[in-house]
Amino acid sequence: MIHTEQLTKVYPGTDFAAVDCLDLEVGTGEIFGLLGPNGAGKTTTAGMLTTRVIPTSGRALVGGVDVAAQPALAKQVSGIVSQQNTLDRQLNVWENLYFHGRLFGMGATTSRRIADELLEQFQLEKWAQASVYALSGGMAQRLMVARAIFHRPAVLFLDEPTAGLDPQSRLALWEVLGQLNRDGQTIMLTTHYMEEADRLCHRVAIMDHGKILALDTPAALKRGIGADTIVTVRAAADPEQLAAVLARDVAGVERARVADGAVQLDVSGGQRLVQQIVLAAERAGADILDLSITEPTLETVFITLTGRELRD
C-alpha cells in the first residue's frame, strides 16, 4: 500500500535532509507507526506521502499511485488527519463531512447518506448541526478521522493523532482506529508516544534525524535490545559512579546508563536482582532512594539506539 524508494527531503535554505533516503514498505491491512522525537522527520514523511511536501529526490507510491507524478489521484487514495485542527469553522459538523464528499466528486445524495452514516459510526449524530467550536478536542479529532475516511481511501494517514488529547480521548481514538483497521483500513500514523506505537501498531519504524533506525513489530524491537528487564535506580550518589559499580557488580547487566539523573540497567536473565543491587549500592556507600523494575518498552529501544530519551 505504501512503497518508498530513497525518499528524501531537504527544505530550501537548510543544509540537512529532514528525511534521508527513506525505504519503506507498508502492506494492506497494517497499522504502521513512525515513532520518533520532535524533528525526526515524521510530518515531512507523511507530507511527502500525501502530496503536501514535494520530495527533493526519491519516489513514493501510495495504493500503487506515484504521489509526485499523479497528485490528484494520490489525494483520492489517501485520507489525511493532520497535526492541526483543519475543520472548516464556517461549516457545522455535518457540513464538514458533506462538503468533503462533494469536494471529492461525490453526488449530493451519496454525500448526504455517507455524512449521516459517519456521524452515527463516530457517535457524533447529536452534534450534527453544532458549530465545530462546540466540539471537545476528542470529538474534533473523531470528526477529522470521519472526514478523512469519507472517500474510502486506500490508506488513512494520521499525524500525531492523539497529541494534546486527554488520556480518555486518547483511548477512545485508539478504539476507533483499531475498529477501522479490523474493518480492513490500512493506517499509517506518526507519534512520539511510545505507548501509542506499542499498543496500536503492528509494525513500528523508529525514526531520528530523518532516518529509520529500526523497523519491526513492537515485540521484536523490544526483544532486539537483548535484555528482558530494565531496572531504574535513584540514589543519593553520583549516578555515573553508581552506574559503573552496578554494571560491574550485578550479574546479568548488559548495559548501564544515566538518564534523567537515575541509573538505568538493561538486564538479561538476572537472578535476585533487588538483593544484588541493594548490596552493591550499600558497599559503594550509595543510599537508594527509589528502585523500579520493568519490562523493556519502545522508550528503552529508542534510548539504546540513540543514547537519548524519546520524551521531550
Ligand SMILES: Nc1ncnc2c1ncn2[C@@H]1O[C@H](COP(=O)(O)OP(=O)(O)O)[C@@H](O)[C@H]1O
Ligand atoms: N517548512 C520547513 N522548512 C524548513 N525546515 C523544516 C520545515 N518543516 C520541517 N523542517 C525541519 O525538518 C525537520 C523534520 O521536521 P518534521 O518533519 O516536522 O519532524 P517531526 O514531525 O518528526 O517533528 C526538523 O528539523 C524541522 O525543523
Ligand SMILES: [Mg+2]
Ligand atoms: Mg510532526
